Amino acid sequence: MGTRGATAQAAFSLPLIPSPIRHAGPFHSVVRAPMERRDEVSDKVDDGVSKGRLPSLTERPMNLDRRDACVFLLLLILPLAYFWRAALGLSVFFHFDIIMQFYPYKAHFMDGMRSGHLPLWCPLVYSGFPLFAEGQAGALYPLQIILYLLMPTPLAYNHATLLHIGLAGGFTYLYLRVLGLTRAASVLGGLVFMFSGCFLARVRHFNIILGAAWLPCLLLLVELFQQRRRWLYIALAGVVMSFLFLASHPYITLYSLLLAAAYLAFHAVVSADDSVAGRTWRAIAALMVIGSSGAGLAAIQILPTYELLNASVRALPTNYLFLTQGSFPPSSLLTFLIPNYFGAPATDTYWGTPSEGFYIEFAAYCGLLPLLLAFVAVRRRRDPHTLFFALLALASLLLAFGGYTILYRLVAHVPLLGSSRVPARFLLLVCFSIAVLAAKGLDSMASASPSRKSIAAMFGLAALFIAAVLLLHRPWLLATSADLAARYGLHGYLLEKVPRIFTQSLRPALIHFAAFAALTIAWFAWAASPRYALRTTHYALPAILITLADLLTFAWHLNPTVSPAVYETPPAAARFL
Template identity: 35%
Template sequence: MILVVAASVWLIAFLIAITRAVTLSEAKGLHFTDKILRSAQNDPVRDLIAIGLIGAATLGFFWRVIFGGAWMPAGGGDLAQFLFPTYSFAAEWLRHGVIPLWNPHLFGGMPFVGDIQSGIFYPLNLLTFFISSPLTFRDMELLSILHFLIAGAGMYLYLRFTIYDLRFRTLRLSRLASLAGALAFEFSDLFITHFGNLNLIATIAWMPLILLFYQRAITDRRASFTIISGILLATAFHAGHIQMFLFILIALALFAIFHTFKLDADKRGQTRMNFLFFRVHPRLSASNFILLAGIVAFGLSAPQLLPGIEMAQNTVRAEFSYIQAAEFSLPPAQLIGLVVPGFFGRGPQAAWGPWQRVEVGYIGILPLVLAMLALILRRDSHTRFFGLFALIGLALALGGYSILHGWLYQFVPGFGQLRAPARFIVLFDFALAALAAFGFDALLHALPRASEIAFKRFVRVAPWAFLLIALSAGATAYAILILGQGQDAVLFARIANATNALAFFILLFALSIALVCARATRFFRPRAWAVLALALIFFDLFSLGAHTDISDDDPTREYDHPGAVAFLQSQGGLFRIDPRGTGVDHFWTADTAILYGLYDVGGDNPLVLADFNRYWENYGSRSSRLYDLLNTRFLIGRKNIALDREKFRVAFDGAPGLNIYENTRVLPRAFVV
């Protein structure tokens, strides 16, 4: 609870500072000078109320975790098995005033600061480490939830305070439209799928704010906004997920290209603009500002970036082939998840299919319809750019199924060591959420004549399109369900779940089309329509996402081995334990050693040092002296494991499901030859 209060105070103060910064920028007449619009829209209190609604929505989404005693993700995932032990190790040493450069507890010892996944310099982690003593898994869950809020609040601020020059007017999006886009992004599929990958969502959650300050630096011609963007970029880096950080860099590069070729300056009759102490051509400003942001981010990230680069060159990831890098691509057949996320099962327990479970990019049905309307009704450069941005994100998410990802792997440094290209879908979702906000805002205002005509055509066609899709898809699904009753029970359950998911899509699609048609007929006042639209988005995303990958079982119970741990801790001298491949995966979690001050030849970390991994894979059998050289005194294995009984003896058999065997030929940690 202390963590929640402290983090909330920090976030509110931070958001107030952001709101004041961009509001004062406009008040000074730096760019946006329409007095009527400024007086109506520049009200930070109302924006904070909107952010408060996002906070309330976040609490409502995670009510089972916060108030109901449930646990996420089910089984713990990386949050329990990797990040919780890693953060606990960092917290313990930092509370003693020591920055742990080295982790001696796993894989025979490996760099800690050099492992960017450690998140050791991330401000919110540091706050948590010093407030929560000891760190608990519930703290980890609350940190994940907090980053949902940061993503939603950041997206709201991005949509609300970015200035758009349209073909027929210059505007900032309304609060309600920004709120719709924020909900669509915050509860999009990548965030739902990766609740347990705290460092992943913590990194990407900062992307909207980074892009906000970068764009405002260009439109307001203020280098100070670029510096803030660089600080936030460094913050995202320290959150500890290099793939998401590179995604943010790609987004920045695309925005820089867009602004480089956008002739805003011609509209103002300007030929030069200020950059620090110089006056440069407007076309150069985007690249100059991104360079400044990069310099600031590099300077603040260097303490972990430089050792991280060195470590990355010595891990197993440095030897990735393209086939490995293309693993966990988004199969084209799974694109049905954009509208029916549960077709192939959404949570890991229900997922099925001949491919790995990946994120599919669902942001809600009404947001998809609104995004389509934005592309139809708005012909400005911003809308076209976000449409192209979405296509690029989708093409990259296809991974091995599209050529674009292969080029990225081959020609862009850093991407050759990463896999799971399906995660690029977050760029697609970001663009779609922005387009949904554009479409939402367009329906709240009077449209130009050409757009009004296009909207009426859409309203005439949409109901018929809905009927065609609903009748054909619904009839087919129910026919397969009825005819499949005599099939295998598992197969029939999958058919039933897919049919149920499809039926819910049809319901949401019907409500979305009805709302759009109601707006066309002016059946509701704009504000009433907006509230209903937000309620539908809320109902859609929460109904399909709030109960995904959740359990009533505490995932940290797998660390509870009082007898075995007490026995190991009572043994004198330095030694390592070995639970690798011994049949105890369901009893002994890989990173248990780090929580109890033990030393392990294994662990759970994707950035294993290549040299150690090569040694482990080639030492032969456990009867080899090369095995003894690792200082492995105790082996943790199942009770009937086949071992060299002349070498290994049972030392402890008081734990259910496992025994501890002592290696009688173990060599010391270090010795003189």
């Protein structure tokens, strides 16, 4: 490898295993890999699958280098560039949940900490309230404490939000590298997850963003444990779980723990380096350590929160209607292709559900190109991780449908899950699965590009879909506008404006779809050229740029900001009192 390669390998000690169907050479082979070696490895995998065996999960380990650390830092910086006004403190995020809950809670705790004490009781809420017991305030979350002690509260809130969006992308990148994917594919996966609708539409929900950011880190540590058999990684996973217990949304914490359990069970099934009993007990022990250590480290927050919960309306019995409130409508599957087909609250054109708040719950757009690459991965890749994330995406989507399927009636009887509402939040796992599969799909393009026949078929289907939407959407909307208007309580002149509102929301949505559908088809045609079959950068960089432009333009208007004076200036009513 040479002195330079040896130094690079020693610079960063996290282990990697190569993907079962990719070349396991040094890092510079990411840019140019021998096709013959890739075909040889792929043939071995195909032979194993044909004989009923899944490929091995453990191959010759590799090491990350400083370039991976640089990519991680770059992903941390990207949200700061996208929300540059918020990053510089020129504006602050502003929405109902932020100004009514998250910002004042955090300001109260940090003001107390700056003066040298931890305020357990807040006299400013009702006639007094045990605010520390409101776990989502995150009073003891380490990263929050550091940021709020170093910065003014408005700027700290902005940077805490942007930091966790960046962490989501960075941890996803490292996880995919640990799975053996190329840097280019791993970057794509990180960008898809961090800039998906589950993040960019949820900036107002800091507690959900926080939990989602640590989810890929949890899988990263579990994967490292499976590769190296070092319990230190499980201990670190317990620390990550404690962060979720301290500050994340309870249901996101639950989903993360369930995903860790499923991932450990997956490894126990497909690994072949130990007896079945040994793998099973190791997985059970690892899960118990993660859960117990996480809960133990966060017990100072969990116990008062549990006590407050039992004294709140959340302790009352719930019915099936409550549990399925916020179910993902099957008709909203269209938003995986046209994200703002039903409008958006930011432009006052949302007409998808009676409650505008459900727009952010249903937002799970991951980009057109990543979605197609995910299908490419499912069709081509035959490794266990592809199967796992394909099944995870399918199962999570079925759970997100909630009351629209009979499955959720069974979930309603499962402890803990049976007390959670808004099933659409399972879309977070769908987005993460698509991000992983998209990265694997891009990774597989190095070994075999799609045929020109496939490109032509894709182009034809896309053209038919666009034509159908353009021709049929207006008559359908006009026919159903009266029903929608009655549902929303619109009368008189408002009823006459319904078709115009639909037109205002659909025109930019369809233009966005048509533009990026054309770019996606052009990219597949470019990648199919034999001239670029061996050069990853020739097709990977355009894919990354197209995806980034797609996701950032879709969410450009979703997060309004205002002057910091909104939080710093007492309202007139407060000044009067």
